Amino acid sequence: MSVSTPAGDQRRPSVVSTGKKAPAGSAKSSTSGKSATTDKSGSGSARKGTTGGGKGGGTGKGGGGKGPRKPITPVKVSQGRNWGPIALFVVVGVLAAGIVGYGAYAAFQGSRSWEDRASDISGIVNYREKDPSLTQGGQHVQGKVQYTVTPPVGGQHNQDWQNCMGDVYDAPIASEHAVHSLEHGAIWITYRPDLPKEQVDKLAAKVRGTEKMLMSPFDGLDKPISLQAWGYQLKVDNADDSRIDQFIKTLRVNASVEGPTALCAQGITATGTEPRNLQQPSTEQPMQQQGG
Amino acid sequence: MVATATSPDEATSASPGGPTRAAGRRWGTVALALAVAVGLLLGYAGGWLTPRLTRPGDTSAEAGFARDMTTHHTQAVQMALVAFKYGQDPAVTQLGVDIATGQQGEIGIMQTWLRQWQLDPTGSEPPMAWMPDGEQLMREGGLMPGMATKEEMDKLEAARGHELDVLFVTLMINHHLGGIHMVDAILDRSGNDQVTEAAQRMKNTQQGEIANMRSILSRIQ
DSSP, X not given: OTTHHHHHHHHHHHHHHHHHHHHHXXXXXXXXXXXXXXXXXXXXXXXXXXXXXXXXXXXXXXXXXXXXXXXXXXXXXXXXXXXXXXXXXXXXXXXXXXXXXXXXXXXXXXXXXXXXXXXXXXXXXXXXXXXXXXXXXXXXXXXXXXXXXXXXXXXXXXXXXXXXXXEEOSSOBOHHHHHHHHHTTOEEEEEOTTSOHHHHHHHHHHHTTOSSEEEEEOTXXXXXXXXXXXXXXXXXXOTTOTHHHHXXXXXXXXXXXXXXXXXXXXXXXXXXXXXXXXXXXXXXXXXXXXXX | OHHHHHHHHHHHHOOSSHHHHHHHHHHHHHHHHHHHHHHHHHHHHHHHHHXXXXXXXXXXXXXXXXXXXXXXXXXXXXXXXXXXHHOOSHXXXXXXXXXXXXXXXHHHXXXXXXXXXXXXXXXXXXXXXXXXXXXXXXXXXTBOTTOOOHHHHHHHHHOOHHHHHHXXXXXXXXXXXXXXXXXXXXXXXXXXXXXXXXXHHHXXXXXXXXXXXXXXXXXXX
């Protein structure tokens, strides 16, 4: 809408200037080929000139049509280039193309899939490509699972998920529960237990209060910090690394197998690396509270 | 139309100037066709682009509301599931299942907006940045207005029976009041009918529930 309106307005003046410049242009004669180019390049003015001629120039043509046609005819055809309308048309054309082009570019950029944007994160490992069978979806099993990726990013897991309502666990948790949280769309931040407290606090600030986030120390990491989403992993050295936020923004919920309404509440809130089942409230103390 | 009708006449009647003139006219017709084609293409491109360029952006109030209200609702669902599972008074367990399923459904609606707008569920700005003075309303631990603290949530999860009933209703009244505050902010700021209609429904529902919870509280306390 906004594109076609200015163009329409701009074309109109070209009609006027064509009429005005006609006598001046008659002085410079030109070949028919040249005049053809003039008409072609100024398609707007050519069209308007024709239709406008029906009214304005029409009287001149019709009135003296038979007699003085010959002298008039070369005047119309062989006029010099009307740089004004051409320039105007070119400017409008470039502007319109620019607006449409920018819009298309912006729309294209804005609609890049999260998978494409995830692959832009340097150092990220995409296990959905490396090992599709691992990340198809998880079968529920009891007991310990031997994971091939550390910390795990998918595969079999316990039926109970680790609570991922922005929970910050101060001790290692069972991967069998955490993997289930990943399947629900959570980002699991793990860190080496020797990570300085000030960095742990920075990570915790990204987690607390945000659903689909959980964090725990993890023994035996080869890097200080490792981030997991379902099928993705990124290892970094420092809590200030900007790729952490990029990873969270791109993959939180998006990487979920089960969609944005999969629960993070009603999960295991206890720490300890041994998988467990949610206890029955009638006989025992219902749910253990996380320490700290 | 005019051009095609007149040009053959003039070309035949005036033979000396004819060929040049006819060529010019033909070019005019081609140019006209080109101009129409380009105009149609531009119009099509504009029609294709407009909804893409006018939909809410990553830092819009609508996107902020959808994300933050999802977080707010998610805690309400967590609380309501506890009430449904372990509440004692039938009115409390009934309210629990109503809030849990209702708000979980609304989370699905809001997340679908974000997907339609091709935005991530995670924002690029801090929570509540879309609200005037929103960041000042945030409390420690990333809590939005009305949300229960970690200590309150731990207490709720551990409580049972009558104690749980009273605690749940008390916390949920505050939760709804904070939620309505956020709803009012988006009603003030958004002209997106899809968003404002849903926000108004949330407000109506939660105001009704507040009245019901106050009467439950006065009955059981």
